[in-house]
Amino acid sequence: MAKIKTYVRPMQGWWRRNPFFVRYMIREASSVFLAIYAVILLVGLARLTQGEAAWDAWRAALTSFGSLVFHWLALLTVGYHAYTWWKVAPKTAPDLRFAGRPLPELVITAGGWFATLGASALVYIIVRWM
Amino acid sequence: MAEPRTIEIEVLRYNPEKDAEPHFQTFKVPFTHDTSVLQGLQHIKDHLDGSLTFRWSCRMAICGSCGKMVNGKPELSCHTFLRDYYPGKVRIEPLNHFPVLRDLVIDQTDFFNQKLPAVKPYLLPKEDKPLSAGTHLQTPKEYHSYYQYSQCINCLLCYAACPQYGLNPKFTGPAALALLHRYNADSRDRGWQERAEVLNSEEGVWGCTLVGYCSEVCPKGVDPAHAINQNKVKSTMDYFGVLKFLMPRGGS
Amino acid sequence: MKRSNEPIFWSLFGAGGVLSALVAPILILITGIIAPIGVWMPPQALDYPRVLAFAQNGFGKLLLLAVISLFLFHAVHRIYHGLHDVGMHVGTGTMVAAYGSALLGTLVAAYLLLVIGF
Numbered sequence: 001m002a003k004i005k006t007y008v009r010p011m012q013g014w015w016r017r018n019p020f021f022v023r024y025m026i027r028e029a030s031s032v033f034l035a036i037y038a039v040i041l042l043v044g045l046a047r048l049t050q051g052e053a054a055w056d057a058w059r060a061a062l063t064s065f066g067s068l069v070f071h072w073l074a075l076l077t078v079g080y081h082a083y084t085w086w087k088v089a090p091k092t093a094p095d096l097r098f099a100g101r102p103l104p105e106l107v108i109t110a111g112g113w114f115a116t117l118g119a120s121a122l123v124y125i126i127v128r129w130m
Numbered sequence: 131m132a133e134p135r136t137i138e139i140e141v142l143r144y145n146p147e148k149d150a151e152p153h154f155q156t157f158k159v160p161f162t163h164d165t166s167v168l169q170g171l172q173h174i175k176d177h178l179d180g181s182l183t184f185r186w187s188c189r190m191a192i193c194g195s196c197g198k199m200v201n202g203k204p205e206l207s208c209h210t211f212l213r214d215y216y217p218g219k220v221r222i223e224p225l226n227h228f229p230v231l232r233d234l235v236i237d238q239t240d241f242f243n244q245k246l247p248a249v250k251p252y253l254l255p256k257e258d259k260p261l262s263a264g265t266h267l268q269t270p271k272e273y274h275s276y277y278q279y280s281q282c283i284n285c286l287l288c289y290a291a292c293p294q295y296g297l298n299p300k301f302t303g304p305a306a307l308a309l310l311h312r313y314n315a316d317s318r319d320r321g322w323q324e325r326a327e328v329l330n331s332e333e334g335v336w337g338c339t340l341v342g343y344c345s346e347v348c349p350k351g352v353d354p355a356h357a358i359n360q361n362k363v364k365s366t367m368d369y370f371g372v373l374k375f376l377m378p379r380g381g382s
Numbered sequence: 383m384k385r386s387n388e389p390i391f392w393s394l395f396g397a398g399g400v401l402s403a404l405v406a407p408i409l410i411l412i413t414g415i416i417a418p419i420g421v422w423m424p425p426q427a428l429d430y431p432r433v434l435a436f437a438q439n440g441f442g443k444l445l446l447l448a449v450i451s452l453f454l455f456h457a458v459h460r461i462y463h464g465l466h467d468v469g470m471h472v473g474t475g476t477m478v479a480a481y482g483s484a485l486l487g488t489l490v491a492a493y494l495l496l497v498i499g500f
């Protein structure tokens with residue numbers, strides 16, 4: 001049979017053509033901020049091993065304007081990661097049923113958000129008072 | 131009776147014998163409160179340009195034939211209404227991520243000839259039951275574990291929605307993987323092992339990055355994202371050799 | 383079809399995803415915003431003796447290692463797949479660079495946590 005001629009449309013810019021995909025890319029891009037933050041913590045740990053002066057210098061660097069801008073952006077995007085993480089978490093769970101009906105996804109999602117709140121409170125308490 | 135209003139419908143045209151590339155053509159189409167996008171296309175074909183080519187059949191969102199991109203979103207054109215776009219324009223294109231054969235018609239052979247058979251979308255029971263043994267019995271719980279995933283009408287909206295399929299057509303894709311899960315989850319089936327090669331491969335569940343748009347666009351509530359991603363857990367357990375202890379049947 | 387090795391990286395990604403969903407926002411808020419500014423958190427909270435004691439504690443070491451390592455593994459998995467999403471051809475080289483740097487970060491963190499003493 002003769003080869004049928006078809007037209008294949010290019011994928012370039014695919015994610016810009018739909019707000020759903022834009023939000024997906026923001027979610028994925030949050031990982032860049034998370035990675036940079038992890039490196040900041042790693043550097044802080046290194047400074048900690050180098051003594052009080054080095055540690056205090058690291059803390060001072062965190063008061064700079066650039067650092068504050070980064071951390072605000074990181075808070076927003078990583079916060080978005082946390083929000084979307086719990087939103088999609090039910091998709092990895094098996095089909096759960098409760099009282100003869102499918103378990104609403106919101107149950108798992110809300111559970112996740114409460115866990116984040118609880119864990120956040122715990123971290124705050126530990127840092128502040130322990 | 132309401133005066134018909136007019137809406138502008140912009141359709142992608144492509145004639146493989148004449149065109150190097152597709153191009154848009156605009157038509158003015160009269161419509162009322164219950165005119166579907168499909169009926170808009172039919173009006174164009176019947177009264178304005180008989181050469182416009184597009185698939186359709188049942189007109190009631192069950193055959194899966196009439197999928198199109200409507201203003202950039204995958205929709206069943208029989209299930210989408212012109213009134214919701216007025217006074218804006220309606221832009222109709224063939225479903226994304228598939229090669230265009232002509233006008234709004236896509237080449238579906240990748241799905242029907244490759245992806246669908248690859249997942250063995252039929253019951254593979256432990257042994258062949260003779261007719262005399264009677265019917266399979268299922269509890270409501272067993273029925274619910276696969277029912278939702280059996281609702282797929284193969285309309286391919288999820289493939290048009292899935293950027294991973296668009297970026298890599300080797301990806302098995304949402305509908306096929308949802309059907310793979312449908313059969314694994316059926317209590318009458320023992321075919322987990324036979325479908326494992328597809329499931330556990332890079333082209334299987336691991337091609338998915340949980341964009342989740344497939345489940346958004348599915349007109350039947352199949353939720354392929356759920357089918358795929360719960361099987362990432364199973365595939366992981368299978369990879370580390372613990373699946374057989376936790377789920378001896380492998381399936382649901 | 384070849385069996386994918388994704389389960390290894392997906393498990394690390396998942397663990398890091400849960401941990402970061404739970405504590406990354408609050409950690410960023412504390413260390414990056416409220417402690418440097420001094421609101422809702424006295425700056426003394428991050429004084430050297432207090433943080434040193436935490437890092438020298440066995441449990442503290444575990445938490446610090448988990449946070450740094452799992453955040454990195456979560457992030458590189460998303461970055462690796464994200465590069466593919468924006469059209470880059472990602473192969474073994476990119477994979478090694480991505481997961482390798484997360485592994486490097488993990489090893490450096492582990493080394494520092496040992497060096498800092500008990």
